[in-house]
Amino acid sequence: MIVVMKLGSSDEQVAGVIKRIEAAGLKEHLSRGVERTIIGVLGRTFPELRDMLEMLPGVDEVIPVSKPYKLCSREFHPQDTTVKVGGTTIGGNEIVVIAGPCAVENEQQLLETAKAVKAAGATILRGGVFKPSTSPYHFRGLGEPGLQLLAQIKKETGLPVITEVMSPHEVELVASYADILQIGARNMQNFNLLEEVGRSGKPAMLKRGLSATVQEWLLAAEYILAQGNQQLMLCERGIRTFETYTRNTMDISVIPVIEKVSHLPIIADPSHGTGKWYLVAPMALAAAAAGADGLMIEVHPNPDLALKDGAQSLNFGNFQQFMSQLRPVAAAVGRSVASPPLEVKS
Amino acid sequence: MIVVMKLGSSDEQVAGVIKRIEAAGLKEHLSRGVERTIIGVLGRTFPELRDMLEMLPGVDEVIPVSKPYKLCSREFHPQDTTVKVGGTTIGGNEIVVIAGPCAVENEQQLLETAKAVKAAGATILRGGVFKPSTSPYHFRGLGEPGLQLLAQIKKETGLPVITEVMSPHEVELVASYADILQIGARNMQNFNLLEEVGRSGKPAMLKRGLSATVQEWLLAAEYILAQGNQQLMLCERGIRTFETYTRNTMDISVIPVIEKVSHLPIIADPSHGTGKWYLVAPMALAAAAAGADGLMIEVHPNPDLALKDGAQSLNFGNFQQFMSQLRPVAAAVGRSVASPPLEVKS
């Protein structure tokens, strides 16, 4: 932490800052520049200290220097984390494709889709049963019966399943059916939910909030890791910008950024990231070229009849075509696409 | 809902859209312009229809026309809603001042502050005991013992209390101590929490999310009203912009906007709205001039020793001075400042 004094701050004001630093059990390091006096704070600082020092007379600003996140930082944990689900490893050399409908609607829809995406090469099945919705008047998912359907189709196809959990008290229920717990963008800072998912020990995927910075996202991840759960991956799903042509603006640059600053795997969701089905394939290829460890794609048998987010869903033919485009792009950046389990496990 | 066809869309494509509209039990209204064909959808549309129509061949875009919120809309409910807490009415002609520490720290801090803000003219006491925090390593509040302190100080001073609730399963606990349930900015779209607060029937205050539009905010309010709880007020606490000098950018314009589109009272929180104590008074006066029904101000005996958000807290002297500035501004726009209860109720 560095305290920048105002131009013309008095010796008495400087002494006041030093006194407060020492009262906190820390040491100071004084540096008088041409224009300004700067006081470094040495020792293990604590976050509240920033506000406390900034209030003192003569202080212009206080600049934190340490990174606020530790457990998810690559500086403290240089080797890559891999998440293991069924026979699939996320965060290794293979790019993992997660596919399925936005929302589980019924058995036929889910089974057909699971078979189609598996045949095309997806290794994990997605399907929402608790759906966050901006309006109370929209479809909000099947709830627990949807979880049962996911478990059944998992058994029939051998595909592990990922689904969203929205409340701390539902974590246990969802964890009893799902292989990966998804935390949605709107819940990125639902701190009680983060801790409950952390305590569950289940593999989890944390989506970036609509307007979250990388630092806030990693601090949210820190909540989960701090509970002892290391099986965590991050997912970019588009941020809010002024552009209205797309539903969100998918931030591809966050993929190499996360790879640099954190050891956690990074997944890209071009369906929510763009909101338009015809942008999904180019953006998924871009994410793969930029180094994504996985892709999450919405697929529906009849997107124009979907109960949720049809406009951003691929139909079976488009998904199959996309998978055939993905393989050469993965190869061009020295990676391969993970293969689905050959047989049904039981 | 209006369907705009692409330039050069075929008759067959137009017929396809009409067929889908009729299949949904609705009627169409065709309009062929110089450049484009437009199809109005008549009848009670449902939200999923938009995506469904947008996927059809020849469709350029689908524009919703109805407002998605009803219960909180002034169109459907022209008269102002007032929220009643203790002897105070929020949403009437008087401007109500809510004041107190960001976080409850201990009995002395809370009691001293409560007495000071009451003496200066505040009518409701604020104090957080469950504190959302971006980092898991920050102070996160006293929890239930803090609620007990709030109840005790309420008894001693006669001031009703407002405090934040963060999880659906804690609503019952918090509601047993507090007079008003606060839903924080990060939880504006925690839909399970909204519904639980709605079911509680308690007076509630819903803060605007950091990047929420007015429409999203009103839809979140709609979740609460839809559970039968009409005792709701809204609170602007600053949105995220590119500016870094302030912690957030307080959107004063939302005050007259809410007054125009909704019947719910609107409160302004210049402490979170700016993040700097020396901006609190000018922004609170601005909010009053723009028509706010209430102001929520953080006050602390020693801001430079506060465990939370000291940099945005007024000390007792500054708060008293602010209150003396507020009264003439309120009078200048034809309002007055509510008075605190004269005696302790028991």
Next chain:
Amino acid sequence: MIVVMKLGSSDEQVAGVIKRIEAAGLKEHLSRGVERTIIGVLGRTFPELRDMLEMLPGVDEVIPVSKPYKLCSREFHPQDTTVKVGGTTIGGNEIVVIAGPCAVENEQQLLETAKAVKAAGATILRGGVFKPSTSPYHFRGLGEPGLQLLAQIKKETGLPVITEVMSPHEVELVASYADILQIGARNMQNFNLLEEVGRSGKPAMLKRGLSATVQEWLLAAEYILAQGNQQLMLCERGIRTFETYTRNTMDISVIPVIEKVSHLPIIADPSHGTGKWYLVAPMALAAAAAGADGLMIEVHPNPDLALKDGAQSLNFGNFQQFMSQLRPVAAAVGRSVASPPLEVKS
């Protein structure tokens, strides 16, 4: 400037940074913390140094400490700047009201409006003749004949005039007619224009860019001041946010912020700031309560027939009513509203 080294950076890397600092004729100040080594740079740094140091091995980030603006900073120039135009002083105790049509359309429209706003208490007449327009197919102003109209109406009413200049090579022309040169939001970083306005020596008003930070705005002001022109005022006219109900989000907090960090007067433009006429009065009152030195209001004889921005223009009656609301608010914060010149000067 402070260089923060990476965790585990080597002595050799630290030595490399020091060598580069010394090569630039500056001195270093080394500080080894518990986690990180920090190197302060002492002496007159230059902006390019930041990038240069950030590229060196072992460097995590480089944090500038000095403010990049000097001439417009209150730290270097504590007393308020006042701008004098005709008999009016902007930046003193009086709040100055600038009013008139968005665009000059014809003599009758301008003369009627000038008389009406003067009668209601405005002291400066606004009117655009070179209009920036997002689309090449919109009305773009009368050009030089519009300047002649402004000069004529100024003569008839005694009101000084402000109008926008859009290109460096038009500064001389516009300056020969106008009393104040306005630089629009889209031109805030048109650096050649800024310098030409600086060289003209004319009183000027610099609008904040749609997404500009305070620092960028002040650096743009610095371009003008650096040419020796001190007669500059700033104007907040709304920034771009995610909200679509209003055309822009007017940032009232920037008023006390500018007052704190700069000595330049600050004007508020609630017409562009909101885009809706019924929000103009509440936001103008809010700006006055927050400390604005002036208000710029669009007024038109028939807003629903205006060639430009009718939706945000007040008609004569609404403007008069607003002025009667403004006076008590100004008084409530210890200011008064400037009066127009009593007689026509010639």
Next chain:
Amino acid sequence: MIVVMKLGSSDEQVAGVIKRIEAAGLKEHLSRGVERTIIGVLGRTFPELRDMLEMLPGVDEVIPVSKPYKLCSREFHPQDTTVKVGGTTIGGNEIVVIAGPCAVENEQQLLETAKAVKAAGATILRGGVFKPSTSPYHFRGLGEPGLQLLAQIKKETGLPVITEVMSPHEVELVASYADILQIGARNMQNFNLLEEVGRSGKPAMLKRGLSATVQEWLLAAEYILAQGNQQLMLCERGIRTFETYTRNTMDISVIPVIEKVSHLPIIADPSHGTGKWYLVAPMALAAAAAGADGLMIEVHPNPDLALKDGAQSLNFGNFQQFMSQLRPVAAAVGRSVASPPLEVKS
């Protein structure tokens, strides 16, 4: 254009709107829904009409339906535009690489860089001589002597050159040296500059503004095309978001969006798009995978000594390595990388 009436608007109000539509020489198309009355406007509308109708009593909002841009729209011009410079075609099947220093510093720097990027496969040389700079105290380019250097190195290497022009009155000068005129992000809405570049008839590249929407960008392009200059390409260079880790957020999704809505070629600039050299290669590969027609990369012999933007520049070795990664990615999406001219033209 569609006029949405307020709930409960009167017949008289509807008649008032219709009267105004007819007065403008247009026709109306009335549609009474369950909740609201909607009035379609038929015929060639004009932009000012929106504000005019929105002001009328009983009107809730006016929604434009026609796209405001025509000349750059794919709807009106389905086939791709290609820009031809020297022997290179931009907008065809080949991906074109533009490379060179951010700013021209001196002959040796420019010549060395030109040779190195040509050897690695770049086909066009970039180099700024008029540099926009947020601060008046930063390096702002060599000016005309820099243009002469560009012309000289072009002669020596055979590489066509692109450089920025910042003012309308400098267009003629810059056009006499450069092969492509670049309009920078801060000048995207410098309408006089756009028209002058349009009149010059020179190939041009228009960068997206820092907070511009696609529609605003295309309307800026429309200014150039409206002057008869069709040799235009667009360039995404990152938009402003809340993220501070990167300098800007590069919006890759705009690449397939532009391809869908416009016939103009689209270039990506990952140097400005990210601001960090180690993000340039992954983001350039992502842009290629998403369909970019060209890439613009900053290269410097010694980035840590660059006078401008060293932190985002590749050195020669990194650029060469990037080019070897680009070729397989281009091939994976069915494209190839353009080759530089084999011999020097004279």
